[in-house]
Amino acid sequence: DRGSVQNTPKSYDVEYLMPVSIGTPSQQLNLDLDTGSSDLWVFSTLLKESMVNGQTLYDPNASTTADKMEGYTWKITYGDQSYSSGDVYIDTVTIGDLTVSTQAVEAAKEVSEEFTADSDNDGLVGLGFGIINTAKPYKQKTFFEKAMPGLDSPVFTADLKAGAPGRYNFGYIDDGAYSGNITYVPVNSTDGFWRWVSPGFQVGSTGSFNSTRIHGIADTGTTLLLLPDGVCEAFYSQIASAEYEPSQGGYTFECDDSTIPDFYFGTGNGQMIRIPGSYLSYSKTDTGSSRCFGGMQSDSGVGFTIWGDIALKAAFVVFDQGNEQLGWAEK
Numbered sequence: 001d002r003g004s005v006q007n008t009p010k011s012y013d014v015e016y017l018m019p020v021s022i023g024t025p026s027q028q029l030n031l032d033l034d035t036g037s038s039d040l041w042v043f044s045t046l047l048k049e050s051m052v053n054g055q056t057l058y059d060p061n062a063s064t065t066a067d068k069m070e071g072y073t074w075k076i077t078y079g080d081q082s083y084s085s086g087d088v089y090i091d092t093v094t095i096g097d098l099t100v101s102t103q104a105v106e107a108a109k110e111v112s113e114e115f116t117a118d119s120d121n122d123g124l125v126g127l128g129f130g131i132i133n134t135a136k137p138y139k140q141k142t143f144f145e146k147a148m149p150g151l152d153s154p155v156f157t158a159d160l161k162a163g164a165p166g167r168y169n170f171g172y173i174d175d176g177a178y179s180g181n182i183t184y185v186p187v188n189s190t191d192g193f194w195r196w197v198s199p200g201f202q203v204g205s206t207g208s209f210n211s212t213r214i215h216g217i218a219d220t221g222t223t224l225l226l227l228p229d230g231v232c233e234a235f236y237s238q239i240a241s242a243e244y245e246p247s248q249g250g251y252t253f254e255c256d257d258s259t260i261p262d263f264y265f266g267t268g269n270g271q272m273i274r275i276p277g278s279y280l281s282y283s284k285t286d287t288g289s290s291r292c293f294g295g296m297q298s299d300s301g302v303g304f305t306i307w308g309d310i311a312l313k314a315a316f317v318v319f320d321q322g323n324e325q326l327g328w329a330e331k
């Protein structure tokens with residue numbers, strides 16, 4: 001079996017949403033596929049109205065295939081301190097013509113203000129490893145873990161694009177979606193993330209390659225690229241107007257600064273992925289400001305590097321759960 005679904009970026013590529021059908025008759029919600037977490041949760045009719053702001057609500061009482069898991073609850077807090085919590089139902093879930101008939105659907109009873117304010121986002125599909133699912137008394141499998149045994153190949157792929165729709169595929173690799181070869185790197189799933197080691201980086205096409213092992217996770221749910229301080233310093237030292245402004249939340253530079261270099265990261269076997277300099281200017285710091293917030297920021301608050309959407313949209317990425325490896329290709 002296999003599946004394929006379009007993903008659509010929100011403004012500034014802050015997140016990517018995909019249509020998901022839940023229940024019978026089907027209820028379609030737009031969800032954020034997040035490889036940095038492992039709960040599938042949705043805005044639901046269980047929420048207080050004050051927490052809802054335009055989102056589509058899953059109504060388990062309107063689904064003939066919904067079964068409430070009595071006594072089960074869930075509560076999750078994300079790296080940006082946003083959170084949600086609620087009850088657990090079993091229902092049928094379809095993503096891109098791939099159906100899991102007994103998926104744990106976590107119906108929200110409470111969401112933090114960040115989620116309430118994001119009116120296009122009806123919830124998340126966590127495709128990290130099930131070991132970090134937050135359901136109690138027993139953790140639940142991810143959508144991919146439930147689908148995997150029936151798939152042609154135990155992989156899903158992420159093709160995120162800058163300012164344009166891309167695709168998530170399940171169970172197969174579309175050889176037309178990438179150029180050159182796919183370089184595979186081992187993944188350590190102990191903490192539930194897609195954690196891997198990059199052999200190093202290069203700033204600009206004429207820069208030298210810096211061999212330094214960068215431990216990090218591939219996270220579709222994080223917008224920016226969070227890297228060690230030394231790597232950020234090497235990059236921003238090449239931008240004439242760059243400043244580290246803690247009051248603005250990190251590195252900024254003049255939006256019209258034409259010296260933003262490309263950033264390359266190693267994946268293995270000498271292969272590198274090139275992130276165009278244009279991807280590394282994120283947004284204006286304030287309305288009317290001439291300064292822009294950098295797409296690359298320090299990972300010092302996190303403890304390891306996060307290869308978020310800014311890095312992922314420069315590549316075709318294979319999340320190979322069957323072999324616990326990540327595949328990286330240019331496109």
Ligand SMILES: O=C(NNC1=NCCC1)c1ccc(Br)cc1
Pocket residue numbers: 034036037077078079080082193217219221222302304306
């Ligand atoms: O929460 C994380 N990723 N997903 C999402 N962020 C915001 C909404 C969804 C995340 C995961 C691991 C680390 Br380390 C830091 C952050």
